[in-house]
Amino acid sequence: MILVKTAKEVEAMKPACQISAEALRLGGEAVKPGVTTAQIDKIIYDYIVSQGARPNFKGLGGFPGSACISVNDVVIHGIPSHGIVLHEGDIVSIDTGAAVHGWNGDNAATFACGAVAENAQHIMDVTKEALARGIAAAQPGNRVGDIGAAVQQYVEANGLSVVRTFVGHGVGRKLHEDPEVPNFGTAGHGPRLVAGMVIAIEPMVNEGTHVVKEQPDGWTIKTADGKLSAHFEHTIAITPKGPVILTQV
Numbered sequence: 001m002i003l004v005k006t007a008k009e010v011e012a013m014k015p016a017c018q019i020s021a022e023a024l025r026l027g028g029e030a031v032k033p034g035v036t037t038a039q040i041d042k043i044i045y046d047y048i049v050s051q052g053a054r055p056n057f058k059g060l061g062g063f064p065g066s067a068c069i070s071v072n073d074v075v076i077h078g079i080p081s082h083g084i085v086l087h088e089g090d091i092v093s094i095d096t097g098a099a100v101h102g103w104n105g106d107n108a109a110t111f112a113c114g115a116v117a118e119n120a121q122h123i124m125d126v127t128k129e130a131l132a133r134g135i136a137a138a139q140p141g142n143r144v145g146d147i148g149a150a151v152q153q154y155v156e157a158n159g160l161s162v163v164r165t166f167v168g169h170g171v172g173r174k175l176h177e178d179p180e181v182p183n184f185g186t187a188g189h190g191p192r193l194v195a196g197m198v199i200a201i202e203p204m205v206n207e208g209t210h211v212v213k214e215q216p217d218g219w220t221i222k223t224a225d226g227k228l229s230a231h232f233e234h235t236i237a238i239t240p241k242g243p244v245i246l247t248q249v
């Protein structure tokens with residue numbers, strides 16, 4: 001069931017979204033050669049807790065980290081680890097979320113570790129722009145399929161693929177609510193978007209095949225072909241005037 005929020009409830013979600021956004025910014029700032037993903041996770045944890053909020057990924061389904069940190073061919077759900085050291089040229093997807101006053105925020109971005117190759121820059125640029133196009137399609141009166149179609153068309157026109165197995169989602173009192181928001185689809189199809197819906201749009205874009213593979217740890221999702229993947233996400237509110245990004249720092 002899609003829970004439509006009042007304007008007051010959308011307002012109440014802003015602190016959680018702002019804390020998520022600042023945690024992501026700080027995590028991204030820490031991406032440097034020689035740093036471990038566990039160190040980045042600690043920065044994110046410390047910031048979220050310092051704001052009186054809770055890292056809402058921690059413990060969700062048993063996930064051990066405060067953030068998902070996914071390097072290169074890891075699509076999503078990378079477990080922060082002291083054993084994962086970043087190197088010059090890596091691309092690092094960080095997904096953070098915070099809960100405060102019973103509301104959730106959720107966002108993600110892919111960061112370059114030092115200087116990166118042209119193909120790595122390309123996938124980051126395309127994924128970021130695909131998110132912008134998905135958000136632009138999230139107009140009241142449109143449908144969920146308009147978002148997916150906007151993302152998919154832009155990504156595929158740029159020679160990349162969209163992950164099918166994982167999708168965006170509603171956000172509210174729960175981190176994951178209805179509706180599902182796929183990064184692919186057909187314009188004019190799916191649930192109607194109405195003012196008061198709050199959704200996370202999160203294109204996961206692969207360089208090669210869209211097929212992904214869960215690793216033996218039960219969390220880490222990698223591209224099936226070992227090529228790169230990028231991930232950008234915002235929590236947005238659909239308002240009578242159009243989409244508003246809640247996770248903007």
Ligand code: MG
Nearest residue numbers: 106200202233
């Ligand atoms: Mg999400």
